[in-house]
Every structure is written in structure tokens, then in C-alpha cells.
């Protein structure tokens with residue numbers, strides 16, 4: 001199965017100059033979607049993961065089924081103002097904007113090994129901010145799992161020493 005066949009390129013979305021990698025064709029194929037989750041699960045088998053953290057909203061699409069498949073807790077990172085409990089928060093920039101994200105402080109136990117999941121790594125701003133949230137809450141980043149890595153945008157350099165895997169590279 002070639003997962004790239006299920007990604008659609010949309011030029012100039014959401015802004016002029018951005019080549020948007022659209023995952024919706026993959027989501028419409030149960031075979032491709034299931035294959036992607038299985039591949040992610042296999043790639044993190046040796047990471048000794050205690051919990052999965054994923055970023056609203058496209059990160060949830062991959063993080064939640066992966067957590068179910070691995071039998072691990074799912075912890076949502078949400079955009080500002082959505083989580084009702086005590087949160088840790090961080091401001092960040094991404095390829096086409098800036099934002100604030102939050103996570104419930106009590107969702108991560110001290111020393112937990114957390115796998116962070118998202119659909120796309122572009123500049124790395126979103127994932128770097130997510131690593132900060134996990135570490136502020138007392139967790140350790142066991143690894144970062146992605147469907148797509150946009151290699152030309154240098155996200156991997158921003159994320160330095162973390163263990164990163166991706167299923168599709170451009």
C-alpha cells in the first residue's frame with residue numbers, strides 16, 4: 001500500500017504560497033486509514049509508551065485510534081479555552097499562523113513516557129510547543145509519530161533530539 005496515493009495536493013491553501021497536503025482522501029479509505037494506524041503502532045512498539053498525546057484537530061484523527069489500538073490513555077491537546085480543568089499552556093507559530101494550545105496538567109503523570117502524534121510536521125512549531133506542554137506537566141517525550149513529514153521545512157531540526165518517525169515524506 002502506497003499511502004502517498006491517498007494524499008491530495010492543494011496549492012495556495014489556506015494562504016498563497018502554501019502547498020497544502022490534504023489527508024481527507026486517506027480518511028475516506030478504510031483500508032488506507034487502518035493501514036496507517038497499524039504502521040504507526042508498529043513503529044512505536046519499542047518506545048515503551050505510557051500515553052498518547054495528540055494535537056487538535058487533525059492530530060486527534062490519528063492519535064485516538066492509535067491509543068485504542070495500543071491500549072494506552074489518550075490525552076488531548078486543545079486550542080485555547082476549550083479544556084475545563086487546570087491546564088498548562090504554550091503559545092506557538094506554525095507554517096501559516098500562530099495560536100495558543102493547552103493540556104490538562106493532571107492528564108500526564110510524573111515521569112510518564114508520552115508519544116506525541118500529529119498528521120503533519122511542517123515547520124515544527126506545533127510539535128515543539130507540544131513537547132513543552134508534556135515536559136511542563138512532568139512527562140517525558142518518548143517519541144513523535146507523524147503521518148506526513150514536509151522535509152523541506154526543517155521541522156526535524158527544530159525538534160532536535162527527539163525520536164521522530166513519519167510514514168510519508170515530501
Ligand SMILES: O=P(O)(O)OC[C@H]1O[C@H](OP(=O)(O)OP(=O)(O)O)[C@H](O)[C@@H]1O
Nearest residue numbers: 056057058094095121122123124125126
Ligand atoms: O509544523 P507546523 O508548521 O507547526 O504545522 C503543523 C501543524 O499544522 C496543522 O495544524 P493546524 O493548526 O492547521 O490545525 P488543524 O489540525 O485544526 O487543521 C497540522 O495538523 C499540524 O498540527
Ligand SMILES: Nc1ncnc2[nH]cnc12
Nearest residue numbers: 019020021022095120122
Ligand atoms: N503544508 C501543509 N499541509 C497540510 N497541513 C499543514 N500544516 C502545516 N503545514 C501544512
